Amino acid sequence: MARPKNDTFLRALLRQPVDYTPVWLMRQAGRYLPEYCETRKRAGSFLSLCKNPRLACEVTLQPLARYNLDAAILFSDILTVPDAMGLGLYFAEGEGPKFERPLREEWAIRDLAAPDPHAHLRYVMDAVSEIRRALDGTVPLIGFSGSPFTLACYMVEGGGSEDFRTVKTMLFDRPDLLHRILDVTARAVADYLNAQIESGAQAVMIFDTWGGALPGWAYQEFSLAYLRRIVDELIRERDGERVPVIAFTKGGGQWLESIAAIGVDAVGLDWTTDLGEARRRIGDRVALQGNLDPVALFASPEGVARETRRVLESFGAHGPHSGHVFNLGHGISQFTPPERVSVLVDTVHQFSRRFHGGAPAPAGSD
Amino acid sequence: MARPKNDTFLRALLRQPVDYTPVWLMRQAGRYLPEYCETRKRAGSFLSLCKNPRLACEVTLQPLARYNLDAAILFSDILTVPDAMGLGLYFAEGEGPKFERPLREEWAIRDLAAPDPHAHLRYVMDAVSEIRRALDGTVPLIGFSGSPFTLACYMVEGGGSEDFRTVKTMLFDRPDLLHRILDVTARAVADYLNAQIESGAQAVMIFDTWGGALPGWAYQEFSLAYLRRIVDELIRERDGERVPVIAFTKGGGQWLESIAAIGVDAVGLDWTTDLGEARRRIGDRVALQGNLDPVALFASPEGVARETRRVLESFGAHGPHSGHVFNLGHGISQFTPPERVSVLVDTVHQFSRRFHGGAPAPAGSD
Numbered sequence A, B: 001m002a003r004p005k006n007d008t009f010l011r012a013l014l015r016q017p018v019d020y021t022p023v024w025l026m027r028q029a030g031r032y033l034p035e036y037c038e039t040r041k042r043a044g045s046f047l048s049l050c051k052n053p054r055l056a057c058e059v060t061l062q063p064l065a066r067y068n069l070d071a072a073i074l075f076s077d078i079l080t081v082p083d084a085m086g087l088g089l090y091f092a093e094g095e096g097p098k099f100e101r102p103l104r105e106e107w108a109i110r111d112l113a114a115p116d117p118h119a120h121l122r123y124v125m126d127a128v129s130e131i132r133r134a135l136d137g138t139v140p141l142i143g144f145s146g147s148p149f150t151l152a153c154y155m156v157e158g159g160g161s162e163d164f165r166t167v168k169t170m171l172f173d174r175p176d177l178l179h180r181i182l183d184v185t186a187r188a189v190a191d192y193l194n195a196q197i198e199s200g201a202q203a204v205m206i207f208d209t210w211g212g213a214l215p216g217w218a219y220q221e222f223s224l225a226y227l228r229r230i231v232d233e234l235i236r237e238r239d240g241e242r243v244p245v246i247a248f249t250k251g252g253g254q255w256l257e258s259i260a261a262i263g264v265d266a267v268g269l270d271w272t273t274d275l276g277e278a279r280r281r282i283g284d285r286v287a288l289q290g291n292l293d294p295v296a297l298f299a300s301p302e303g304v305a306r307e308t309r310r311v312l313e314s315f316g317a318h319g320p321h322s323g324h325v326f327n328l329g330h331g332i333s334q335f336t337p338p339e340r341v342s343v344l345v346d347t348v349h350q351f352s353r354r355f356h357g358g359a360p361a362p363a364g365s366d
Helices: A008-013 A034-043 A046-051 A053-066 A080-087 A106-111 A122-135 A148-157 A165-173 A175-199 A216-233 A253-260 A275-282 A294-298 A301-315 A338-355 B008-013 B034-043 B046-051 B053-066 B080-087 B106-111 B122-135 B148-157 B165-173 B175-199 B216-233 B253-260 B275-282 B294-298 B301-315 B338-355
Strands: A089-092 A096-099 A141-146 A203-208 A245-249 A266-268 A287-292 A324-328 B089-092 B096-099 B141-146 B203-208 B245-249 B266-268 B287-292 B324-328
Touching: A008 A203, A008 A287, A008 A324, A034 A046, A034 A053, A046 A053, A046 A089, A053 A122, A053 A338, A080 A089, A080 A148, A080 A175, A096 A148, A106 A175, A122 A141, A122 A175, A141 A148, A141 A175, A148 A165, A148 A175, A148 A203, A148 A216, A165 A175, A165 B294, A165 B301, A175 A203, A175 A216, A203 A216, A216 A245, A216 A253, A245 A253, A253 A266, A253 A275, A253 B253, A275 A287, A275 A301, A287 A294, A287 A301, A294 A301, A294 A338, A294 B165, A301 A324, A301 A338, A301 B165, B008 B203, B008 B287, B008 B324, B034 B046, B034 B053, B046 B053, B046 B089, B053 B122, B053 B338, B080 B089, B080 B148, B080 B175, B096 B148, B106 B175, B122 B141, B122 B175, B141 B148, B141 B175, B148 B165, B148 B175, B148 B203, B148 B216, B165 B175, B175 B203, B175 B216, B203 B216, B216 B245, B216 B253, B245 B253, B253 B266, B253 B275, B275 B287, B275 B301, B287 B294, B287 B301, B294 B301, B294 B338, B301 B324, B301 B338
Parallel strands: A141 A203, A203 A245, A245 A266, A266 A287, A287 A324, B141 B203, B203 B245, B245 B266, B266 B287, B287 B324
Antiparallel strands: A089 A096, B089 B096
C-alpha cells in the first residue's frame, strides 16, 4: 500500500511541504447532495445506508465525483459504536438519533463492554475496504469515531440534548459511573479506530462534538483524558506509512494547548477560533484543520470565495514545518447549495498556492 | 439616593473590598419558581407580565423573598427593544419568541429607528421605579439589555435559530445592511439603558447571548464594536455613585482580553471558562461575574455545595483590588429544583468568607 497519488492531505497533517492547501469537508457525503438523498432513499433509511458497505462506499465517493477534494471520509455515524454495545440505535423521523436502552442504571453500566469491531462492526470494516478499493490510490481515506464523552452524552441522555442534564448530573453526583462508561467507551473507540486502520483507513479523526459543553476542569477529566488514552493506543504506522490522528473538540478554542499536547498530529478548529492565533498558540507542535463557518456557504459565490480566502489568509504564509488542512468549522449544512462547494474547493486550491513554497504572500492580493 | 444597605454586589463590581462574595442568578425570577408561574398565569401571558409594571415588580422580588440574594434584576425580556421598534414581538406556545415583521428588506432596514425609551418602553421605566421603591434600599437593582448583535439575530431571523443562517448570510453578503441595523440598535440600547439608570437601575448588564456564534473577526466587527459604543455612551455616575457596567458574551472565553478592553467594570463568564485563568488574563482590569454550570443545580445538595465551592476556589483568595460576583454561567433552567438554589446561595455566603479579608485560604478546607 503506497501513498495515494494525491497525498497532499497526509503531507499537510504531517507538516511536510505541499504546493497548495488540501481541502475536505466534514459531512461532505450528506443530505445537501441530491445523489446522496437518492441513494439514501434506495437504502430505506439512514441506518440501513450506514450498515450497507456497498451503498456506504457509493455515498462516500459522491462528493469526490463532484468536487476536487483531497480526501475521502468513511460514510458512517458516530453512534454505530454504542449501537454495537447493545443500546439499540434508531432514528425517529425528524428527531435525530435515539437509543432504545439509554444507559442509566448502575447494573447496566457495570455490564457495559467494548464490542469486537471485527465482529460487531464488520459492516464498517467492509465499507472501509470497499472504499479503499474504489478509491484506487487516488486520495487518502479518513476513518473516524466520536469521542468517548460525546458518545456518553448520547448513551446516557438516550439521544440529543439541549443541556445534557442527565449526563452532567451523573458527572456531578456519580463521577465513578461516568468514568466507568468512558473507560469502556475509550477501549471500544481505540479498538474501532485500529480496526479501521487495519482495514485501510490512512488517517483517523476523533469528533468531540460535545466536550465544549463542559466546564474547563471537567473537559480535562471527562473528555480530554480519554482522548489521550485513545491516541496512546492507536496504530500510528501501517505499511511503513505514518497514520495521522486529528482531534476536534467543537467549542474547544480555550483549550487548544492541552488538546495539542495529547499526542495528535493535528487539531481541528471550529469557526470561532482565529487560525492565525491558533497557529501562534500550537502551530509549532501540530497541524491545524479548519475552519470556515459552514454558514458562509449560504453567501453569494463572491462571498464564499472571499470568506475562503479570509481563512487562508488568517493562517498566513507557510513555513517549512507548518500544516493546514482546509475544512469547515463544523459539518456542512443539509441546506447548502451544492454549487457553492465548488467555489470553496477551487478557491482553496488556487488561492492557497501563494502561501506555499516559501515565497512570502503578497499583501492584500487575491 | 444613597447606596443600598447591602452594597456588596456594587463593591465587588468596582473591585472594592467585601467580606464575602455576593451572588445573584441570571433569570433568577423565572419559571423554576412556582410563585412566578402563578403570577404569570394571572398576567395571562409572558408578554403581558413584562408589560405590567406592578406584576413585573412582583416577580422581580420573588427570588429575594426566598433566597438571600445580593442583587435584584429587573424582570423583562431582551426583545422589548425590537418590539418598540415596531417588529411585533409575540410568543408562540412552546416555540419561543417570534417577530411578526422580521427585518430583511432593505427599505425596512433603512426605515429602522431607535425608539424613545421614555415613550415606547415606558412600562419598563415604570417597573424600574416601582421595583426601586419596593426594594426600599435593601439590595441594588440591575437593569439590562440584549447586545445589538444578539437583538439583530432575532430581528433578522424572526425568532430563534439553530445556525443563524439568515443573519449570517446578511453579514457575509450585505454587511452594510447589518451594520445599519446594529448602528440603530446600539443607539436604541444605549438610550434604553440610560433611561433605566435614570429610572433607578444601579448597575447595568448587556447580554450578548449569540456573539459567541461568530468567527473571531466577525465578533470584533459586528458584536464587540457595538458593545464598546454603547459603553462609551452610558451614564456612568448617578447621584454621586458609580453605575457599574457588566458585559457578558456567552461563548466568549477566547476573547476575554478584548471584552475587558471596552471600558466595562465587569465581564460575565459562561461555565466553560476557568475563573482562575480568566482572573490571570483580565482580573487586573475588571471584576468577573460567573460561572457555575446551571446544570450543576440538578445535582444532589452535596453536589451543588461542592460545585459552588469549586467555583469560589477557582477564583481563589482575593487581593485588595479583585472582584468576583458569583452567578451561573447562563440563565437558570426552568426545571431547577428551587431548594437547590438555597444551597448555592448559602454556600457562596459561608464558604467565600475565607477568600476575603486578606487572610490566605486554608488549602483544601471547606
